[in-house]
Amino acid sequence: MIRTIRRYGTLIGIIAVILFFWINIPDTFMTARNWLNISQQVSMLAVTAFTMTIVMAMGDFDLSVGSMASLSGIVAALAFKAGVPVPAAIILALGVGVLGGLINGALVSYVGILPFVATLGTLTIFSGFAFLISGGKTIFGTDIPASFSGFARSGVPLFPAGEQWVFLPYLTLLALIVLLVVWLLLEHTVYGRRLYAIGGNTEAARLAGVRVRFLRFSAFGLTGLGAAAAGLMYASRVASANPTQGSGLMLSAIAAVFLGMTMSEEGEPRVLATFFGVLILGVLDNGLTQMSVDSYVREILVGTIIVLAVASSSLSKLEQR
Amino acid sequence: MIRTIRRYGTLIGIIAVILFFWINIPDTFMTARNWLNISQQVSMLAVTAFTMTIVMAMGDFDLSVGSMASLSGIVAALAFKAGVPVPAAIILALGVGVLGGLINGALVSYVGILPFVATLGTLTIFSGFAFLISGGKTIFGTDIPASFSGFARSGVPLFPAGEQWVFLPYLTLLALIVLLVVWLLLEHTVYGRRLYAIGGNTEAARLAGVRVRFLRFSAFGLTGLGAAAAGLMYASRVASANPTQGSGLMLSAIAAVFLGMTMSEEGEPRVLATFFGVLILGVLDNGLTQMSVDSYVREILVGTIIVLAVASSSLSKLEQR
Amino acid sequence: MNAPILETRKLSKSYAGVPALKDGSLAIAPGEVHALMGENGAGKSTLIRILAGATKPDAGAIFVDGAEVSIEHPSQSRRLGLRFIHQELSVIPELSVAENLFLGRPYPRRFGIFANWRELNRQASKALDALDIGHIIPSRKMARLSLGDQMLVKIAAAFLDEDGEAARVYVMDEPTAALTSEESERLFKVIAGLTARGRSIVYVSHRMDEVMRIADRVSVLRDGETVATRAISSISKAEMIEMMTGRQIAEAYPPRQAAATSGTALSLTGASSSSAHDISFELHAGEILGITGLSGAGQSDILRLVIGADKRTGGGVELDGRTLAGGTPATRWADGIAYVPRERRREGLLPRGSVADNTVLAHLRTLSRAGILRNRRAELKRSADIASRVKLKSTGVTQPVFQLSGGNQQKVVLARAILGAPRVLLLDEPTRGVDVAAKFDIHTLVRELAASGVGILLASSDLSELIGMTDRILVMREGRQVAIVPTDGLTQTRLLALSFGEPA
Amino acid sequence: AGKIAVITPYLSQPGTQFYVEAFQEEAKTNGWDVNVIDTKGDVAAAISRIEDVSTQKVDAIVINVDPAQVAAGLETAKSDGIPVFGMDAGASPLLVTNVTSNGYAMAADTAAYTANRINGKGNVVMFVFDAFPPVQARGVIADAIFKNNPDIKVVERVTPDVSDGGIADSRAKMEAILTAHPEKGSISAVWAAWDQPALGALQAIEAAGRQDEGIVITGIDANPQARDAIAKGSNFEASMAQDFKGIGRATADAVKRHLAGEKIKQSVIYVPTKLVTSANAKE
Ligand SMILES: Nc1ncnc2c1ncn2[C@@H]1O[C@H](COP(=O)(O)OP(=O)(O)OP(=O)(O)O)[C@@H](O)[C@H]1O
Numbered sequence A, B: 001m002i003r004t005i006r007r008y009g010t011l012i013g014i015i016a017v018i019l020f021f022w023i024n025i026p027d028t029f030m031t032a033r034n035w036l037n038i039s040q041q042v043s044m045l046a047v048t049a050f051t052m053t054i055v056m057a058m059g060d061f062d063l064s065v066g067s068m069a070s071l072s073g074i075v076a077a078l079a080f081k082a083g084v085p086v087p088a089a090i091i092l093a094l095g096v097g098v099l100g101g102l103i104n105g106a107l108v109s110y111v112g113i114l115p116f117v118a119t120l121g122t123l124t125i126f127s128g129f130a131f132l133i134s135g136g137k138t139i140f141g142t143d144i145p146a147s148f149s150g151f152a153r154s155g156v157p158l159f160p161a162g163e164q165w166v167f168l169p170y171l172t173l174l175a176l177i178v179l180l181v182v183w184l185l186l187e188h189t190v191y192g193r194r195l196y197a198i199g200g201n202t203e204a205a206r207l208a209g210v211r212v213r214f215l216r217f218s219a220f221g222l223t224g225l226g227a228a229a230a231g232l233m234y235a236s237r238v239a240s241a242n243p244t245q246g247s248g249l250m251l252s253a254i255a256a257v258f259l260g261m262t263m264s265e266e267g268e269p270r271v272l273a274t275f276f277g278v279l280i281l282g283v284l285d286n287g288l289t290q291m292s293v294d295s296y297v298r299e300i301l302v303g304t305i306i307v308l309a310v311a312s313s314s315l316s317k318l319e320q321r
Numbered sequence C: 001m002n003a004p005i006l007e008t009r010k011l012s013k014s015y016a017g018v019p020a021l022k023d024g025s026l027a028i029a030p031g032e033v034h035a036l037m038g039e040n041g042a043g044k045s046t047l048i049r050i051l052a053g054a055t056k057p058d059a060g061a062i063f064v065d066g067a068e069v070s071i072e073h074p075s076q077s078r079r080l081g082l083r084f085i086h087q088e089l090s091v092i093p094e095l096s097v098a099e100n101l102f103l104g105r106p107y108p109r110r111f112g113i114f115a116n117w118r119e120l121n122r123q124a125s126k127a128l129d130a131l132d133i134g135h136i137i138p139s140r141k142m143a144r145l146s147l148g149d150q151m152l153v154k155i156a157a158a159f160l161d162e163d164g165e166a167a168r169v170y171v172m173d174e175p176t177a178a179l180t181s182e183e184s185e186r187l188f189k190v191i192a193g194l195t196a197r198g199r200s201i202v203y204v205s206h207r208m209d210e211v212m213r214i215a216d217r218v219s220v221l222r223d224g225e226t227v228a229t230r231a232i233s234s235i236s237k238a239e240m241i242e243m244m245t246g247r248q249i250a251e252a253y254p255p256r257q258a259a260a261t262s263g264t265a266l267s268l269t270g271a272s273s274s275s276a277h278d279i280s281f282e283l284h285a286g287e288i289l290g291i292t293g294l295s296g297a298g299q300s301d302i303l304r305l306v307i308g309a310d311k312r313t314g315g316g317v318e319l320d321g322r323t324l325a326g327g328t329p330a331t332r333w334a335d336g337i338a339y340v341p342r343e344r345r346r347e348g349l350l351p352r353g354s355v356a357d358n359t360v361l362a363h364l365r366t367l368s369r370a371g372i373l374r375n376r377r378a379e380l381k382r383s384a385d386i387a388s389r390v391k392l393k394s395t396g397v398t399q400p401v402f403q404l405s406g407g408n409q410q411k412v413v414l415a416r417a418i419l420g421a422p423r424v425l426l427l428d429e430p431t432r433g434v435d436v437a438a439k440f441d442i443h444t445l446v447r448e449l450a451a452s453g454v455g456i457l458l459a460s461s462d463l464s465e466l467i468g469m470t471d472r473i474l475v476m477r478e479g480r481q482v483a484i485v486p487t488d489g490l491t492q493t494r495l496l497a498l499s500f501g502e503p504a
Numbered sequence D: 001a002g003k004i005a006v007i008t009p010y011l012s013q014p015g016t017q018f019y020v021e022a023f024q025e026e027a028k029t030n031g032w033d034v035n036v037i038d039t040k041g042d043v044a045a046a047i048s049r050i051e052d053v054s055t056q057k058v059d060a061i062v063i064n065v066d067p068a069q070v071a072a073g074l075e076t077a078k079s080d081g082i083p084v085f086g087m088d089a090g091a092s093p094l095l096v097t098n099v100t101s102n103g104y105a106m107a108a109d110t111a112a113y114t115a116n117r118i119n120g121k122g123n124v125v126m127f128v129f130d131a132f133p134p135v136q137a138r139g140v141i142a143d144a145i146f147k148n149n150p151d152i153k154v155v156e157r158v159t160p161d162v163s164d165g166g167i168a169d170s171r172a173k174m175e176a177i178l179t180a181h182p183e184k185g186s187i188s189a190v191w192a193a194w195d196q197p198a199l200g201a202l203q204a205i206e207a208a209g210r211q212d213e214g215i216v217i218t219g220i221d222a223n224p225q226a227r228d229a230i231a232k233g234s235n236f237e238a239s240m241a242q243d244f245k246g247i248g249r250a251t252a253d254a255v256k257r258h259l260a261g262e263k264i265k266q267s268v269i270y271v272p273t274k275l276v277t278s279a280n281a282k283e
């Protein structure tokens, strides 16, 4: 029983929240339309959180993801402005993400700086670059090609509902693909298992022949790539790029991973659990808005529910002693 | 030699930065006036960082300090508005800080939630309350008593310079007092030494009879108190209170502590080292602004210098292996 | 017998339904050394952790001076006069030696608030001198001490006298596992002094000779139950082993199976790292080469140099005649060198990982599909095979290793090293904390590996193990190699003399 | 009774607060049920909330954010048949109408005031914020006016950190600038694109004891703290009053007319602005 709560406390919390909204917003909450909305709303956070799970598997952090997301959006927008074709601009922006991530990785693994400090430093640097190259301006309007901003507004047609079709938004699809890839990587490849070994005990992993430095280096590159992708998704969704737009992503992504960690038995970050972490954050925002809860009260409730969900699983873990 | 760099890398970095500014801004940088300015500008960050060092000595974090600073400013301002006398309003705001800190402490030590998650949750909650009770508005003007805002504009007269006197600002004095108190607490009381013991090896400390739970609980209370004090200092300096005004403090405070950690032998947080961490951040901002460095480039430089300072000591630590 | 000073009756404790201790009953008389024996995982540490207030029992009672007590927190246990040296080294590396000694106790103070450092260091110095370990400087950071010295500080901490809270029973969980023989001797001297003053000792060790020498009585735990308590004078080693294991085992070393072949597996020529200098030897295929020396002489450092954990600053290393350049542990394992590090918890184990995760860690690629996709089925099968080969006691290969007893954790690290059929095996204290029966199993295994042509380097502080297992022994002193001697005909005394610097 | 959602990422800005309040007052008299949603600077979250209230089928949505950036949400609202109104948002075919002050005129008025007061010559410090499009426009207009005066030199164009509201960082920046320009008269004016930096600059000038050098400070928005400073006759001489309440009321009026079935023809409804100096600051 206690074991069940411990393991499933967070999951039970999510289900309770969903039931609550279903009962209180009977007409609109539990509809395909609304769930697709939610999925699209959280897709950028999801991609950031999924790829953040990669470095967190090693016990590291990446605080720079938000700045990187802003920077990648700005890079793409400036490339558009300079007449670079959309695919090339996207590749450029993703390349900046990988590069920035690898810089983090090099600082952490080859230079030996604590991830917290290294990525705090690069957070400032990336953000500075985003401001510098954009001149601090929001890039919007005709500078952003319609094919780019159209991506976030379209999707794969699923089924007709009345006169309109219901679409699976491309943003949602993209997030699901990233989930699948990160899941395969972390759970089903040698690479992923080694990341978890580093997270378990870095020195033991090194002495057992794990190439700790190279793995940390490369894992940060992947997280940087994810952050850049999230930045592009964001830019596409708001049809503009702004040097601060990713700043909310970092803390939420870390929160989602931690929420997920309460669901795994050993308290390890697992990407499927991160998925539920993202879900709870998205559902709370959506449901509470639909219930016309004051936005500040909503914030307090979200914080409280996070703490309660985590508490339920932590308390029962304490009992175990 | 390598040992020296390892230990003093960050300090050498600070000295290099100061010399650089001295040479490039010969007339105004190395003046008492300017240093007093710097000291006053960083005083709020300093108080936050000094008290953050208390929980970081235990290996914990407090992400909620920024929200708490905002909340305490709002509480005091609303109390002023309601006609509460200044000293009572200040005590009330500090009390909110202690209470919030103890809530963090209870979540971390009695409920057993990771500090990162617990304080991420309360970050949201405190911020929500700050917005809720202020209605999201900035409180300023005649609502703020002159005796309160006057505090940040006055100080202890030091010596005459021309027609004017040079003052030691009260904000600076307050930060120095907090430094002294935290230093005595951490380095010269059994309480402080036990916090370091918890940070070094929690299980060993517990087995040796250290009351780990109570210590963690109370230490968070002290950090909350410091955050609230910083919030009041901030409100006094800007003669107004705004529900987001503390938000920049958290990352900077953690950065300052980490910067300091590079200066201690075993990499543990020490409050005197945190002082230098705060100093480097303040000096960089002041000097680069005086040199008319573009604000975005300044941001990039600050990030780079942080990384370099830390790198110099990390690289030489790697060599040791 | 006098009325017991400390008694436990039917203590029990289960973890997730699996019993760790079922009937822990002990009665400790004043002034005696009471040995607590049992196989790995028998429940000794669990019983001790309950006494220390580190774990809550499910049932049972504890009596001090005949009165029932409840122990909720380590500080309560201390007030009752119990002192502990726990199995896993638990020090605070960031604090000074003196502060580690006074951990959890009131420091001497000034004005009632501030620590009086001078007085603290003085008292610490006194405590260290009393244990004859005055070479340890109280103001030094714990992190700068060797493992053995750290253990001695922990021991000194248990012996620290305090006003008003006189110690009555000292409980020591394998205190000598990390000590050299000279350091152990110091401990025994202190123990003799304490019992002479009427203090009691509960002493856990897997070293039979020690127990026979210093204990007055012995209690044996088997599968979580106290099976007997006997006077040491009325029992033989063989009987004791049979009580522990339920079978008869020779407390001896397995015989050499075949002569070492002559081919060279590993050779070092003037190899150096920052802490081991100018090391040269040839390890033959099938040979077991021991490494000895005083504490801190650099025994471990040779192994760390070979596996690539420490940077090589000079000289050469050849494996099967092939020069190994540069190198990290990753390339060394790939070359066919396997390693059992010295400190299993810090350097060996992923504590939250399962037995399988831990054993396959160094072999993920060989067990994978196409070198990329992990093959979970193969991982589970191979780790189950190897676990049974080292006679691991666990609920299965999916059990997390932090739940295993100390000796079984050691076997997991060993299992990892032999899973890949290595060419050269580096063993640093491979049987530390392993029970008699399992030690025999491990020794047999090492012999078999040698017979199959594996070259083995064995660093151990257990001189009888070195003499019983090796073909030749390399003696280290102050980071330098001083001699390589054939094991045949060596005595422990002679070996110790060599370590102290007597010419070979 | 109608259900109206007001969505903005910028509620902590005093201006936004005023028109939201005025809107709420009007709403009360109309018997509407208003839900004010603040996404705290997050534009994508504003889209999400627009989608959520569309799902909820509110009667009208009022936004205070660039409509081009939230077009994804506006399209959802459109397909759900929910009218969206801009309250100082920006013009867009996806809006019924947008109610706003004339930002170009405001920047032109204060910049021209400054140029006039310093007789078209001297060093000017500008505080700008180009990340926020309406404020960016103010900077561009002021740039043009200063450039048109050959003897005016813009010595610093500062973007303060606004995460704390903008006063504290602007003050620190101004202190450093003053330290870097120590001679009397070396700074003639400070032009700020909104009031907070002007207030920060004023504090810095007073703290440095240089209030008697005749440095002219102007802001835009004329918030109460700024009005106080202007009324006192400090260096902070002028600001522009937008009629925030007017914007809020005019928006409510537009919503009311639309709900009543009237077709609103103007894509932008302008609400007049006014220069505030010590003469009229107390009003
Ligand atoms: N936290 C835990 N969770 C689950 N099982 C545990 C835990 N701690 C100990 N056990 C189990 O309890 C049993 C007894 O372990 P204990 O550490 O008391 O053995 P021991 O006699 O001290 O052995 P050793 O000589 O190897 O140190 C073992 O089977 C072990 O796996």
Ligand SMILES: Nc1ncnc2c1ncn2[C@@H]1O[C@H](COP(=O)(O)OP(=O)(O)OP(=O)(O)O)[C@@H](O)[C@H]1O
Pocket (backbone or CB within 6 Å): C143, C144, C145, C146, C147, C148, C149, C275, C294, C295, C296, C297, C298, C299, C300, C301
């Ligand atoms: N980082 C360090 N700084 C200062 N002294 C150190 C450091 N590391 C080790 N020492 C000291 O160097 C000596 C050699 O340590 P080493 O770890 O090589 O010993 P060892 O041969 O493994 O012996 P054992 O671990 O059994 O004591 C010890 O006396 C130790 O205290």
Ligand SMILES: [Mg+2]
Pocket (backbone or CB within 6 Å): C044, C045, C046, C087, C173, C405, C406, C407
């Ligand atoms: Mg044990």
Ligand SMILES: [Mg+2]
Pocket (backbone or CB within 6 Å): C147, C300, C342
């Ligand atoms: Mg060693």
